[in-house]
Amino acid sequence: MSSLHETAYPRLKSEITEKELQESYTPSDTEQLWGRLAKTPVARLGLLLHLKLFQRLGYFQSLAAVPREIIEHVGLQCQFRKLPTQTQLLQYDRSGAKHRHLRQIRTYLDVKPLAGTDNKWLYEIALDAAETKEMLADIVNVMLEELVRHRFELPGFTVLKRTARRARNHVNERCFSAITSQLTDEAKQKINELLSPNGQTYSAWHILKREPKRPGNKEVRSYLQHVHWLQTLGEEMPAIKLPIVKHRQLALEARALNATEMADLKFNKRYALAVILTRNQHSKALDDVAELLIRMVRAMESHAQAALQQYLLDHQKHVDRLIETFKDVLTAYEQDTSQQQRLSSIEDIIGENSGTLIDRCNEHMAYSGNNYFPFMLAPYRQKRALLFNCLTILELKSTSNDTSSNALLTLFRSLQPSRAEYIKIAAASDTMGETFDPGWMPEKWRKLVLIKSEQSGDYDLLHRKYLELWILIHIKQELSSGDLHIPHSAQFDDYREQLIDDETLDAELEEYAQQVELPLSEPKAFCVHLKDLLTEASRRVDERFPKNLHADIQNGRLVLRRHKAELPTSELKKLDELITQTLPQTSIIDVLTDTEKWLNLHGNFTPLSGNESRLNEAQKRFITTLFCYGCNLGPTQTARSIKGISSRQVAWLNLKHATEERLDKAIVQVVNAYNKFDLPKYWGTGRHVSADGTKWDLYEQNLLSEYHIRYGGYGGIGYYHVSDTYIALFSHFIPCGVYEAVYILDGLMSNKSDIQPDTLHGDTQAQSYPVFGLAYLLGINLMPRIRNIQDLTLCRPDKRYRYQNIDSLFTGHVNFKLIETHLRDMLRVAVSIKKGQITASTILRRLGTYSRKNKLYFAFRELGKVVRTLFLLRYIDEIELRKTIHSATNKSEEFNNFTKWLFFGGQGIIAENIRHEQRKVVKYNQLVANMVILHNVEQMTQALKTFADDGQGLTKEVLGGLSPYRTAHINRFGDYTLDLRRKVQPLNFNAKIIS
Secondary structure: OOOOHHHOOOOOOOOOOOHHHHHOOOOOOHHHHHHOOOOHHHHHHHHHHHHHHHHHHHHOOOOOHHHHHHHHHHHHHOOOOOOOOHHHHHHHOOOHHHHHHHHHHHHHHOOEOOOOHHHHHHHHHHHHHHHHOOHHHHHHHHHHHHHHHOOEEOOOOOHHHHHHHHHHHHHHHHHHHHHHHOOOOHHHHHHHHHHOOOHHHHHHHHOOOOOOOOOHHHHHHHHHHHHHHHHHHHHHOOOOOHHEEEEEEEEHHHHHOOOHHHHOHHHHHHHHHHHHHHHHHHHHHHHHHHHHHHHHHHHHHHHHHHHHHHHHHOHHHHHHHHHHHHHHHHHOOOOOOOHHHHHHHHHHOOOHHHHHHHHHHHHHHHOOOOHHEEEHHHHHHHHHHHHHHHHHHOEEEEEOOOOOOHHHHHHHHHHHOOOEEEEEEEHHHHHHOOOOOOHHHHHHHHHHHEEEEOOOOOOEEEEHHHHHHHHHHHHHHHEEEEEEEEHHOOOOOOOOHHOHHHHHHOOOHHHHHHHOOOOOOOOOHHHHHHHHHHHHHHHHHHHHHEEEEOOEEEEEEEOOOOOOOOOHHHHHHHHHHHHHHHHOOOOOOHHHHHHHHOOOOHHOOOOOOOOOOOOOOOOHHHHHHHHHEEEEOOHHHHHHHHHOOOOOHHHHHHHOOOOOHHHHHHHHHHHHHHHHHHHHHHOOOOOOOEEEEEEEEEOOOOOOOOEEEOOOOEEEEEEEEOOOOEEEEEEEOOOOEOOOOHHHHHHHHOOOOOOOEEEEEOOOHHHHHHHHHHHHHHEEEEEOOOOOHHOOEEEEEOOOOOOOOHHHHHHEOHHHHHHHHHHHHHHHHHHHHOOOOOOOHEEEEEOOOOOOHHHHHEEEEEEEEHHHHHHHHHHOOOOHHHHHHHHHHHHHHHHHHHHHHEEEEEEEHEOOOOOHHHHHHHHHHHHHHHHHHHHHHHHHHHHHHHHHOOOOOOOOOHHHHHOOOOOOOOEEEOOOOOOOOOOOOOOOOOOOOOO
């Protein structure tokens, strides 16, 4: 159920500040003069109170519910000698004069109450909103906005909620009917079979939700069979055209229902949810198969690279002997003797080993230049059948006019039954339907694939196994770069279909240019702007470089001197120890309980169906579920630790009420409360955010679980965006094998909190050109941490530019013509991201892989060259910038450690095997961490206020050295008493530590 606090419906606050009284409840001179229409002092005060309350709320409020502070303030401003008593005001509120005054207020403010015909208009507004929104609170907010815009008096909240529910039910029923009407009798029979156990342990409905487990050969074969079944089932289901929000919500609701619960639904809804989930699972399954294909090929490459290194180590002695033999041959050749004597000496050295030596030379040359491809044959034999099955399932299509990949795919599939060692190029061309062009292949592959025929002496044969391997690697690269797409897939679909059209771009471009403060209307002007920035910045840094004490160029390479770390002062250490001693000992359960009672976070977790919640002890259920998943105890251990609740009750709320979106809403609520405190302002401005990842171990090595080279072991990556005020704004859970920088911009674009940073710090993975280019067009100032800066290159504004002091740092120049040509295409991407049509990670996955076909990649790369060079110039020139980046990224690393400390159950290993549940666990943990941070800041504020009142000198510098990542006063183990009756003092956002 949507409660009042979840919406924008205006209401009176329980505590009103002096500032609010002055700004919202002070009658102007004109209003006081107008208020003299009332005949008596009591009526005059009542008239002015209703006027100011209506201006603040938009509806008329009974004076009995008005806080005494407002009444006294209005009376004081109107210079009443004696305020009317409460009884007198209540008598006025029941009099006919009040109703006459309300009509006068409506006329004075030019507002009108809702009439009978207006209710129909309001219902139409609700219907339009329900087309794209699923939460009642969102629909209510749209109605509120329209009521205010058309100068209507706001009706009661119950009226709005009832109207919103009726509109949503009508729209949903219409969607359900539209989907069900397209079902054939055979499709309905398929759905009925899904929901019927037929004597099996699990119904097919349960099997439909299956997730892939550890990707061994047996599991992969089994899962591919499951995908085949899904494809057959999906062919019976009609296409679905629903708004993204509604589709996502209904899919979550369907996933949360078991077969029995589905059978209890109404006819239309049951069939519609079954179709939606079937389509959704099919889409995810296609993603899984594509991921399987990519990872198997990537694993073969990794195995081959490791095998090559081992081979080189094992055969080093043979290489030494070849070099020794070659040295002896050269020595014999250099002898001052006749040619016959030289040949005789060389023959003595080589003897009968010439054939063996030639074979070893050929073998060494085959692997020279890090050519690991021959070592892929061994693992390929084991994976060949699985890889062919994957490509049988996937319907790959090109995203460009280049059909070569599709032709190669046709050739590859035709080779499945073949066992021949070689195939003729002419036969391959006939199969492809076009001429086989060896020029597609890199030189290393051509040496392996192309074979000279003994009969003709020409290269007219192809080595079948190497050909298959090369095509697989080619397809993997094309899928990763977006040059190939999979229809009906979620992750690998054609991203171009999600971009805005030309009409929308033209309508949005002017406003968007103002938002990001860039000259985007004319491509030429934009390029001139970029070139001027780069020219001026490089000139300035070049002039200042001789005086730069923290940077130098040695042997043509840049050397940056590290700045000395600032050690904590004695005052800071003393204050930190005093806070530790002062903070009261508490348990993790008490911290969660206090924060929940402050913010009522449980209100975000209503039934997925949209019906009213029937949970008893909703707060207790929410706290235990949060403790269970956020601290990783699991339902069974949580039920053992907290009395009065069962493991089924704990798991129920997570399954039926919690989603990633709702966890994000709760996180935003905590962040907004945190941001109202004074103390975090000493730690940062909120304009900076740092993105960093940390590995989370998984019990099951499923598709999301992958071995991470940098972190070691199997698992996934928790990727967090942490504000410079220490609190985390957003989180992702991503596979280990994914390039982390792909997700670096998503956190800022998805951030809905009051803290809105514009500068983003990341790890060294964020250095790529496309990330810099896209961030710039989105109005984000990307400033990652830089390692090995001496290996990074700077780009000149023009190839003619030369510099006196830093010229050796520049390599190449920027192709501004390419930026100018494709600026509109790049802006289409940026505006689409801003409007929520597509995520930044979807685009960066395509731009993160080199593609000769994707002109957008080259355009973003050129733009990124400009932006990254501008940043690197500042990085070299400004020591304070390097300190800021270092400080921000340190906060991310500290947050990672803090979350791990709170994730103490189950040895810190995520036990969930379902991927969306794993993502929820990471968000649960972030929510717990943020709640503890908020609780710590509230406790620290009280302690520091006491210190200040006692005369202890507190400075901004000392306060700025503190951190909310405090754990010494929190007992994680042993005390799990959940007491909701314990009194909790309300949050005091107005407490100032330094006056």
